[in-house]
Amino acid sequence: MKKEYVMGNSAIAIGALCSGVKMVAGYPGTPSTEIIETIFHVPHEGVHLEWSVNEKAAMEVCASASYAGFRSLVTMKQVGLNVASDPLLSLAYVGVKGGMVIVVADDPGPISSQTEQDTRRFAQFARIPVFDPASPEQAFEMVQDAFALSEKYHTPVILRPTTRVCHGYATIEFDESYAPKDAEGFIKDSSRWVIFPKLSARNHELIEKRNAVLAAEFSTYRFNTVWGSANHGHRAVFASGISFSYAREYLNEHQDVTLVQVGTAFPFPQDFAKKILEDCEEVLCLEELSPLVEEALLQTAGRYQLKVRIRGKLTGDVPHAGELSVNLCAKILDSFFGTEHRQEVPFVSDDVPPLPVRPPVLCSGCPHRGAFYAVKVAMRKKKAYYCGDIGCYTLGNAQPLDMVDTCLCMGAGITMSQGLCHVDSEAVSFAFIGDSTFFASGITGIVNAIYNEANIIVCILDNATTAMTGHQPHPGTGFNLMGRYVDKLSIEKVLEGLGVQKIVLADPANLKASVAAVKECAKLKGVKAIIFRSPCVSIVKSVDKCVITDKCKDCGICIKQLGCPAVITRKDRTVIDESLCVGCSLCAQICPYKAIEKVKHE
Amino acid sequence: MNRNILVCGVGGQGTVLCSRLIASAFMAEGEQVHSAETIGMAQRGGSVTSHIRVGAGAFSPLIPDGRGDLILAFEPAEAVRNLNYLKPDGIVIVNSQPVKPVTESLRKTGYDGTQMLSFLQEHYHKTYVVDSHEVCRQFGSLKFFNIIILGVACGLGVLGVGKDTVVAEIEKIVKEKFVEVNKKAFAAGFLLGEHYVTDR
Ligand code: SF4
Ligand code: SF4
Numbered sequence: 001m002k003k004e005y006v007m008g009n010s011a012i013a014i015g016a017l018c019s020g021v022k023m024v025a026g027y028p029g030t031p032s033t034e035i036i037e038t039i040f041h042v043p044h045e046g047v048h049l050e051w052s053v054n055e056k057a058a059m060e061v062c063a064s065a066s067y068a069g070f071r072s073l074v075t076m077k078q079v080g081l082n083v084a085s086d087p088l089l090s091l092a093y094v095g096v097k098g099g100m101v102i103v104v105a106d107d108p109g110p111i112s113s114q115t116e117q118d119t120r121r122f123a124q125f126a127r128i129p130v131f132d133p134a135s136p137e138q139a140f141e142m143v144q145d146a147f148a149l150s151e152k153y154h155t156p157v158i159l160r161p162t163t164r165v166c167h168g169y170a171t172i173e174f175d176e177s178y179a180p181k182d183a184e185g186f187i188k189d190s191s192r193w194v195i196f197p198k199l200s201a202r203n204h205e206l207i208e209k210r211n212a213v214l215a216a217e218f219s220t221y222r223f224n225t226v227w228g229s230a231n232h233g234h235r236a237v238f239a240s241g242i243s244f245s246y247a248r249e250y251l252n253e254h255q256d257v258t259l260v261q262v263g264t265a266f267p268f269p270q271d272f273a274k275k276i277l278e279d280c281e282e283v284l285c286l287e288e289l290s291p292l293v294e295e296a297l298l299q300t301a302g303r304y305q306l307k308v309r310i311r312g313k314l315t316g317d318v319p320h321a322g323e324l325s326v327n328l329c330a331k332i333l334d335s336f337f338g339t340e341h342r343q344e345v346p347f348v349s350d351d352v353p354p355l356p357v358r359p360p361v362l363c364s365g366c367p368h369r370g371a372f373y374a375v376k377v378a379m380r381k382k383k384a385y386y387c388g389d390i391g392c393y394t395l396g397n398a399q400p401l402d403m404v405d406t407c408l409c410m411g412a413g414i415t416m417s418q419g420l421c422h423v424d425s426e427a428v429s430f431a432f433i434g435d436s437t438f439f440a441s442g443i444t445g446i447v448n449a450i451y452n453e454a455n456i457i458v459c460i461l462d463n464a465t466t467a468m469t470g471h472q473p474h475p476g477t478g479f480n481l482m483g484r485y486v487d488k489l490s491i492e493k494v495l496e497g498l499g500v501q502k503i504v505l506a507d508p509a510n511l512k513a514s515v516a517a518v519k520e521c522a523k524l525k526g527v528k529a530i531i532f533r534s535p536c537v538s539i540v541k542s543v544d545k546c547v548i549t550d551k552c553k554d555c556g557i558c559i560k561q562l563g564c565p566a567v568i569t570r571k572d573r574t575v576i577d578e579s580l581c582v583g584c585s586l587c588a589q590i591c592p593y594k595a596i597e598k599v600k601h602e
Numbered sequence: 603m604n605r606n607i608l609v610c611g612v613g614g615q616g617t618v619l620c621s622r623l624i625a626s627a628f629m630a631e632g633e634q635v636h637s638a639e640t641i642g643m644a645q646r647g648g649s650v651t652s653h654i655r656v657g658a659g660a661f662s663p664l665i666p667d668g669r670g671d672l673i674l675a676f677e678p679a680e681a682v683r684n685l686n687y688l689k690p691d692g693i694v695i696v697n698s699q700p701v702k703p704v705t706e707s708l709r710k711t712g713y714d715g716t717q718m719l720s721f722l723q724e725h726y727h728k729t730y731v732v733d734s735h736e737v738c739r740q741f742g743s744l745k746f747f748n749i750i751i752l753g754v755a756c757g758l759g760v761l762g763v764g765k766d767t768v769v770a771e772i773e774k775i776v777k778e779k780f781v782e783v784n785k786k787a788f789a790a791g792f793l794l795g796e797h798y799v800t801d802r
Contacts, residue, residue, distance in 0.1 A: 005629060007639075135661065168663030169625065169637040245661040252659045326666035353717040356679050356703045358612065358648045364704075399708065565647065565704030 002176045006038075008136035008165045011172050012103055013038035015143035016073045017047070018174050019099070020181030023065035024049045025058035027440065028469035029077030030112040031166040032105035036075055037470075040481055046180040049481040051472050054410070054440040055080035059087045059102070066096035066156075067193055069183030071147055074102045078117050079409065083441070085122070088156070092126040093203045094195055095154040098183055099147035106162045108288040108323045114390075114409060116321060118289035119160045120240075124266045127207050129214055130158040131223075132265055134244040136170040138223060142263070145221075153210055162288065164242045164323075211267040219272035223263025226276065229256045234281040237333065238273075240265055240293045243286040246329040257337070268296040270303075277301055277308050284336045285312035288324055311336065362395045364566035365542070365582030367534035368461050370508030372396045372403040373562060373586070374532075375430060375459065377511070378518035383427040385420045389413035389442075391434040392467045392536075400563045404432070411441030418445075418454040428522050429456045436466035436474040438491060443498070449527045450499050457521045458500075458529045460491055461508075463536040471539055495529050502528040509534055511589040537582050544583025544598055546576055551595035558587040558596070603633055604657035605762045606665040610684045611676025612701045613650050616748035619776075620674065621652030623752060627763040627771045628656045638663035647704045649680055653687075656762065672760055674751050676734075677701045678718035685726075693728040693760050695751060699735055730758065730798055737794060741787055749784045750791035757795020765792060 006014065013035045016024070024047060026036050039049055048065075052058035055076040062072035076084065081104045088102070104122070107113040123130035131146050133139035139161050150157040191199070218224055228251045236258040239247045244261045251259055260276055262269070277283065277300060285294040294312035301308050311317045318324075318332055334341040362369050372393075375386070388394055388404035389412065397404035406416050413431040421429035433442045438460055449456055466472040473479040478488035495503050502524055504517045514532070521528040554574050558567050566580035567587055576587075576596070588596035605628075609621045618639060625635045636655045653665045670688040675681030675696040688694070700715030722729045732754055734747040749772070755761040756768055769785060776784050 005625065005635070135663075164638065164663050167639055169635075169639075171629070171635070242662075245663075248661040249659070249666065325664065326662045327668075330666075351721070352682065353721050354711070355683050356706070356711060356713045358703045359705060360648055361704050363647075559707045563705070563708055565707075568702070568707045569710075 001173050003171055003173045005169060005171050006136070007034055008139050008161060008168050008170070009034035010038040011136045011140035011170065012143050012159065012161065014042070014172065014174055015140040016101065016147070017042070017044060018178045019144050019147040020071050020179065021073045021147070022047060022070035022098070022180040022183070023062050023072035024075075025052045025061045025072075026075030027052055027055045027058055027080055028466055028472045029080050029105075030469055031107060031163040032075050032077045032080075032103065033469045033472070034166070035103060036481070051474065051481055053475060055084035056087055059084040059091070062100060063087060063091050063096065063156075064186070066098040066100040068098065068186035070098040071151075071181055072098065072100045074100070076104055077113065078104055078106045078119050079114055080104070081119060081122055083410065088122075089126050090195055091156055092128050092207070093200045094193065095203070096150065096156055097154060098181075099150035100156040101143060101146045101150060101159055102156055103143070103159045103161070105166050106160055106289060108162055111163055116289055118292060119158060120265045120292050121290055123158045123160070124292065127211060128155050128158060129264060130160050130266050132160050132241045132263055133165055134241055134261065134263070136165060136168050137172060138263070139165055140172045140174075142223065153214065155207075155210070160241075162242050215267035215270055218264045218267060218269040221264060221269065223261060224269045224272050225261050227251060227259040227261065229258055234279065235337065236260055236276050236280050236283045237286060237336070238262055238283060238293055238297060239286040241288060243288055243324050243329065246324055246326045247286055247333065249326050250330050250333050254333075254337075254339075257333070262293050265292050265296070268293070268300075270296075270300050273297060273300050274304055274306070277306050278304075280308050282309045282311065284317060284332070285310065286318060286324065286329055286332065287312070359398065360395055361398055361563065361565060362392065363537050364564050364580040365537045365584040366392070367463055367508040367532065367537070367584070368393045368396060369401065369562060369564060370511065370514065370534070370584065370586050371459060371461055371506075371532035372401045372432075374506070374508065374511055374514030375518050376401065376403055378515045378522065379428060382522070385417065385424075385427055385429045387413040387417040387420070387429070387431045389431070389433045389437050390468075391437055393432055393434055393461050396432065398563065400560055410437055411445055414442050414445030414456070414458055415448060417456045417458075418449050418452065421455050425455070429454075431456060431458045433458065433460055434467075435460065435462040435464065435476050435491065436472075439475045439489065443494065446495065446498050446500065446527065454527060455525050456527055457518070458527065460529060460531045462491060462531050462533045465536050465539055467536045467538070471536070491531055500527050500529050502526070504528075504530045506530055506532050507534060508532040509584050509586065511586060537584075542582035543600060544585075545578055545581050546583050546585055546588055546596050546598050547578075548574055548576055549595050549597055551593050552591075553593055553595070555592065558591055561590055562587055603762065604659055605672075606656070606660070606670045606687075607654040607672045607674065607762075608665055608670050608684055608687050609652040609654070609674045609676075610680040611650060612680065613648055615650075615676045615701075616745060617650055617652055617676055620748040620752055621654055623768060623771050623775060624654050624761070624763070626775060627767045628654075630767050630771060631763055634658050634660075636660050636663055649683060651684060671762075672755065674755060676747065676751065678715035678722070679713070681722060682718045688726070691728065692726065693730070694722055694726050695730045695732060695755055695758070696722060697734045697747065697751070698731050699733060730754065732794065737790065740790070741783065746784065746787040749787040750794075753788040753791020753793075754795040754798070756788075757792035758798055759795075
């Protein structure tokens, strides 16, 4: 046995390997990315590992492997499941043979996501089981339980950790001699693997029967448990996920409290909950995102006509939005139990000096800056719309660039620019999309634009990586997770093949040529594409630096126009921070006094 | 033992290695440890924190407000930003050198860290100030501040783990060719911490 101190996501990865997983696929997204990265870095002989082109692809690749009897793991963040919901909802009817676990990381806060959606709801909607770990240690155990359960009941199973579980660290113990479980392979049977209305109706019935069995089985599951005192004065606290860990700390000082963990929110362990509710006059439910357990408790109380008051989000005791914390839970619990709240926050001082804000910005020398700026300059006296997308380049919204008018979800920029072009033909409509996002969900939008005669300019910001989530390879990079070098998919050939008439390659470090390319495209009708190609500054080492000479008149134009973090003012002089500058020379190209020069970095 | 330590700074300052060494040093001494890192969008020039929680009673990966024993701050404003985690009589070891926000040249707030330091010293009598430029000079790079500040905490006797344990973890965790220089940096910090006590 090996003991290791690991991140929650790594614990999930190792748990899956220990379960004999054979097929692993996912799409990067915070807070889920490190699951696949961990598998890539630890021994995983015999496992097929891939970053799929998007979450839907990942789900389908794994589904068929599980049809063939092998164990498979799919990983994504919560919004990724929206993309993969199509295969998931059908797969729930068809079922699987080899265990299939779908890890979907939720992000209460949200800390780095567009939405505060609750994946447990998705599980309930798809009628498949979901495990909700309260800690990295539980995530490690639960992923293994999930594989076993999936195989026993022939259904995909969701494991739903949240950010604090994914990025928390704890010690796990495991047997290093894991290996993929063997299987007999795909056995043809169209009555089982081909979804038809008849199959769906039959299986719908079976699924609901199975869920009742599962609910009973979960009633004795080891992560559906009662903690603390049994002598509770007719009150109990239910908690799910990380909220359970927060409430657990409350027990340290309030040993008379009854705390119930619900580790499987769906199918809800009704028998287990009923026993507790029967003994209570009032219960409180602590959970993040949505009141799922709370509603299940209300249902249970209603079904058995129990006289118990259920408090939580729906009664205004627990906030609907944002994260919970130890302190917030303590406050809610104190008011629930009518104990005086001990203010644990000693830090109350009204003379706190104003703190500098550190908003995320594009890195110094980031090629996206040049691309955005070129479009901005070219459109100076024109009416134009800028539809952004998901990636580092969303940061193009910040001052002074201010070049993102809309941002909705993966790939939406291309299609939203079409909507705007159809309702306002006066303006020039732009879409900005990164290379990884282009492959993930941009291509169908281009097809739509061509077919429906949109007049748009698609700017593809090709920096040769998936930068936002920590530089994962994608189809355009020529490297995959099996460690092989493969043919790079060419963005220009894809565009050409789709029928885009005007395709221009531009170097975002060359302002003049980039501006000219934008102006040229703006004159044309139809779908135009500009590929701004330059690698992400954090994957290539630069040898150049720029310096400001004494020709500088401190007009500040470079700072006000570009907002590159490397150009700063020191003692009222405009200077370049050498440790940050990568010598892209963008600032040199806009200095009216030619005061910025490129030098070789020693 | 129950102990909560917060390491904070700005992305790129090397806080992660520092927190990893602290966590593994406690584990080497047989303690149960949980920790958490802030990861994601915030990393690009943004504020970063690592929470280290020692002891069997810690279940939340983040330190609850007002329960922190010690803050190792790689930047003055980041120390102040995270004071909600600290006990009223908690300890702050803080770098006096500010990291101006990347947007400073646009906004011109005039931030230079001095206000933060005087605020800390006024409200927290156990504030220890370390000038990273000065202490890193002999090592030729600010990169070593993460090990030096660890040494300072150990030398002050407030870290909660022994000097030899930390050194052993440096040998285990740090890349081989950097072990020697990191051990020297730790020793330099340790000395500084010891003397800080005697100076007061
Ligand atoms: S050359 Fe100018 S714009 Fe480019 S990274 Fe250096 S300072 Fe920033
Ligand atoms: S634009 Fe040129 S002259 Fe103006 S502040 Fe920048 S470097 Fe100096």
